[in-house]
Amino acid sequence: MPLAFESALELLFADPNIGRDAVYIADGGAPVLVRVVARRADAISDFADARLWSETTRIDLRVAEVPNPRPGDRIEIEGDAFLIQGE
Structure with a gap:
């Protein structure tokens, strides 16, 4: 990565x-303190003739701190817990 x-x-x-x-x-692992960037934008999805609004949270991690995040791992930010669903 360029400096x-x-x-x-x-x-x-x-x-x-x-x-x-x-x-x-990590699923079955010990807690690790990391630094994250959380983005909490609302998502609007079309379903049939309806538009659905839902809250979403996307969390960026540094590979240096979490080299292999997997679905099922958990991130806790200020008391809120988030389950990793995808990469």
Whole structure:
């Protein structure tokens, strides 16, 4: 990874307005303190003749901290728990 890009990512994760402390728990593993960027945008999906609104949360992790996240692993941010559903 180019140094400039890596430095920019480090700044984003370190920024207190963007990055958050979290606990990553691999399925059956020990808790690990990590830094994450959480995006909580609403999603609108079409289903037949209806439009469905749902809250979504997408969480970015650094590969240096979590090299192999898997579905079933958990992330806890400020008391809220999120289950990894995809990569």
